[in-house]
Amino acid sequence: MLVLRKxxxxxxxxxxxxxxxxxxxxxxxxxxxxxxxxxxxxxxxRIILGDRVHVHSGAMLLSYG
Numbered sequence: 001m002l003v004l005r006k007x008x009x010x011x012x013x014x015x016x017x018x019x020x021x022x023x024x025x026x027x028x029x030x031x032x033x034x035x036x037x038x039x040x041x042x043x044x045x046r047i048i049l050g051d052r053v054h055v056h057s058g059a060m061l062l063s064y065g
Contacts, residue, residue: 025049038062 016033020026024041028051033039036057041047045063055061 020049023047028053031055034059 012032012034015035016027016031019033019039020031023039024047025039026046026048028049030052031049032053033055034057037055038060039047039055040061041063042065043063044065047061047063049055
């Protein structure tokens, strides 16, 4: 059970870093982006998430330049 919990945490962390890199988002330490969340930079702009931010599934953060 403990191993499965650690694997899920590692998977979530890898997904968050990959998603941020793919979409040009700057992350603070301990950030988490759930699958199903939408974060996009439309027409430029910046998105910076601070430390320990958790973006839940279904949430939308959009930058319009």
